Amino acid sequence: MVALVVVAIVLFWQSLLMASLESAIVRVTRANLNNLMIEAQTDSELSQFTRQKKIAKIHRVQHLVANRHATSSACAFLRILSNVLIGACVVCIAAIFASPVWLQLIYGVLAALVVAFVSVLARPRSVGSDKPLEILLAYSHLASFAYACAPFLHPRKSKSARKTELSENEELEEIHLEQGRAAINRVLETNRFDPEVSEMLHNVLALSDSLTREIMVPRTDMICIEKDDTLEDFLKLCSRSGYSRIPVIGNDIDDLLGIAYMKDAVRATIFNNAALSRPIESIMRKPMLVPELKPADDLFHEMQQTCHHVAVVVDEYGGIAGMVTIEDALEQIVGELQDEHDHTQHGEPRQIGEHKWSMPARTPIAELEDIFEIDLDEDDVDTVYGLLTKLLGRVPIVGSSAVTRGLRLTAVDSAGRRKKASTIVVEPESDVDQTTLESDADSPDSNSTKKEQD
Incomplete structure (x- = not known):
């Protein structure tokens, strides 16, 4: 019974250690190992024996990191196997005390579940998360043993496998990014930040995904x-x-x-x-x-x-x-940036003359048709801004004007940092021509010409 208890304790320690190694293997980069190798080779304070021992340990860890996914899966496999064996040890201990078979099975299952729960619960707070490189170096032999115990998880030596190995750092970076997003999501769910701050944090993580x-x-x-x-x-x-x-x-x-x-x-x-x-x-x-x-x-x-x-x-x-x-x-x-010269776009058209309307750039064409009781028959554009852009054949700026179906559209204002036309004045073309004629008739030159004609 004492031997079974000792074996169960060793298996419990191994389960926790496998959880730490499983967490550490996905956080160590090849760049960290290369830097550590250079330090070991150039450290003059190390003896030759200590240097060779440290270099051999780094080489062992480099091999594990080169097969990162297989090593992590092997550690998980050994952790689960340890939990199962702990349950078996508890069943044997219960059998020594002549417990009923059904009670032995309950004890074994409960022991395995408790160990599994403790190992999973302790994993985020383990040294494997805080000091992944140190724990990998300290227990590199055990990680290699776990890797050797699961040969069915070893990657096949093929060209596709070599290509996958070359992109390990990129995969690790993606893993870290996903972990960072998950951590930020958990923090933001506590409602300790303003919604605007939360959105900015999400945008920072998404910036690298934008082209x-x-x-x-x-x-x-x-x-x-x-x-x-x-x-x-x-x-x-x-x-x-x-x-x-x-x-x-x-x-x-x-x-x-x-x-x-x-x-x-x-x-x-x-x-x-x-x-x-x-x-x-x-x-x-x-x-x-x-x-x-x-x-x-x-x-x-x-x-x-x-x-x-x-x-x-x-x-x-x-x-x-x-x-x-x-x-x-x-x-x-x-989010969108605006300066003191930018104007806010209002959502509703307003009448500024007898037949003259001021419309926001995003006003639907259907609303323009209802106001002037005409059918423009424009299926490829949806807004007044899009209609003016189509008529001009270029981006409208302040002062740009075009005529369609007897209506003159004129861009009179701009807004936003990109200075897009924000307000468009729409009026019948005949009114524009009449206004021009009246202004010409009021000029001194036109009056003198009129007198000469009389």
Whole structure:
């Protein structure tokens, strides 16, 4: 009976230790082991015997980490086997006391369940979670023994297996990321944070999953200036569009020449009015180019390091896919950014004249049709902004105007950091022409002409 008790205690200790090793094996990286190997080889205070012993232990752990999933499964297998054997020992001890068979089985099952519960409950607080490298080095022989006891879990030596081994660090990084998300979710469920803070924490973890093409301004929404335009034209475009950094193009948008900054144009013309006639190429800067598949967090760090606030996104064929700013990456974390010049869009159209309406850009076309009692028959666009964009063939800015079915649409206001047209005035084209004629009739030149005709 004493021997059975000792075996049960040893098996219980082994079960807890296997739980710690199972937790530690998924937290050790190859980079940590390589650094530890360099330290052991260059440490002058270690004797030759101690150095060789430590290096051999590191090699053993490297082999276990190279087969991370198999080692972790082997430790779990040995832990479960220890629990079962503990139940068997308890059954034998109960049989020594001549207990009934049904009571022996109950004792054995309860003992196995208690040990399993303790090992699982103690696992998150084990040394394997806090000091994974230390416990792997200390019990590398036991981990190797567990790995050897489960040969059916060993990976097959094939090309696909080698490819999987090469991506172990990436898989480990994904495991850590998932564990971090789960931990943050558990913390946020306690309601100790504001909803906005909770959303920001989620966005930080999701930033690495976002690609540049998901946060960029597409090429169809880009405002560009041609290389033959002057600084005066550029300043007027900046004033109308609300942008301070505009790409300079040649024959088409794919012929990108550089980026023009409003600060450079103001610096060149503020004390020299003659500079207004200079070509835009005189202040053009070299653009920063980034691939559209670049992760958003890498883009953010690169723009920080290179001190660029705007970059041009290129696709796999070298064409221009869009533009991205450092604020686009920040918005993935903190939400939409607005400054003191941005206006809030109101959701309802309002009448500002007899036949003149001011409509938010997102007003449905169906509502426009109801107000003016016409049928526009536009199936490929849904909003007033989309209709004006389709009519112009480009992104509308303040002052852009187009006519369809006797209605004139004019963009009169912009909002948001991307300066999209936020308010569009809609009125019958005949009213616009009549207003123009009346203003011409009130002018002195028109009055003198009228008298001459009389």
